[in-house]
Amino acid sequence: xxxxxxxxxxxxxxxxxxxxxxxxxxxxxxxxxxxxxxxxxxxxxxxxxxxxxxxxxxxxxxxxxxxxxxxxxxxxxxxxxxxxxxxxxxxxxxxxxxxxxxxxxxxxxxxxxxxxxxxxxxxxxxxxxxxxxxxxxxxxxxxxxxxxxxxxxxxxxxxxxxxxxxxxxxxxxxxxxxxxxxxx
Numbered sequence: 530x531x532x533x534x535x536x537x538x539x540x541x542x543x544x545x546x547x548x549x550x551x552x553x554x555x556x557x558x559x560x561x562x563x564x565x566x567x568x569x570x571x572x573x574x575x576x577x578x579x580x581x582x583x584x585x586x587x588x589x590x591x592x593x594x595x596x597x598x599x600x601x602x603x604x605x606x607x608x609x610x611x612x613x614x615x616x617x618x619x620x621x622x623x624x625x626x627x628x629x630x631x632x633x634x635x636x637x638x639x640x641x642x643x644x645x646x647x648x649x650x651x652x653x654x655x656x657x658x659x660x661x662x663x664x665x666x667x668x669x670x671x672x673x674x675x676x677x678x679x680x681x682x683x684x685x686x687x688x689x690x691x692x693x694x695x696x697x698x699x700x701x702x703x704x705x706x707x708x709x710x711x712x713x
Contacts, residue, residue, distance in 0.1 A: 590699055627653060627654055628654065628655075628705035629657070629705045630654045630655065630656040630707075631656075631657045631706075632645060632656060632657065632708045633659050633660070633707070633708065633709050633710065634660060635661075635665055635710055635712075636667075636710075636712040637710040637711060637712060641710060642710055645687070646658050649687065652683075652687070654684070665712065666709055667711055667712055667713055668693070668712075668713050669688060669693045669694070669708065669713070670696060670711070671684055671694070671706060671707070672697075672700070673695065673697060673705065673706045673707075674698065674704075674706075675697060677705055680706060681695050682695065684708065691710075691711075691713060692711075
């Protein structure tokens, strides 16, 4: 039957269990991190930050492929210049190829930007006014893409009253030459 057990006898705990007092579990105190471990973690952090910084700089300065523009057909002015022996060449002659020029007002004022835009359009450039820039500059910056240094110098020479700084850029955008027209 189901009543196999004899409940009349009382069970006693074993002798070994009663002689050993119950133990308390005590958590180990947290050991402070020693200076060697701190230094190792610091070096790992520095290496990671340097790697991320290097990657970010590589992403910012990686080469941008610039589409080459077709060379324009020789114009009448180039034929005349070749017959004259090139004596009459000026930096301010109208352009046969038109790089895209964008102008930011960086402290000069809207009237001076408009005047420069009209001057560049008469010289054959397609100039676009982008209104105010984020910052005001004390001088004028002309940023140009690779291979357009001569064009940037020509544009810089249209502003003899200003202190112009030329800089080649690898920034991608819709411009070939970017002008930040500063206060001076």
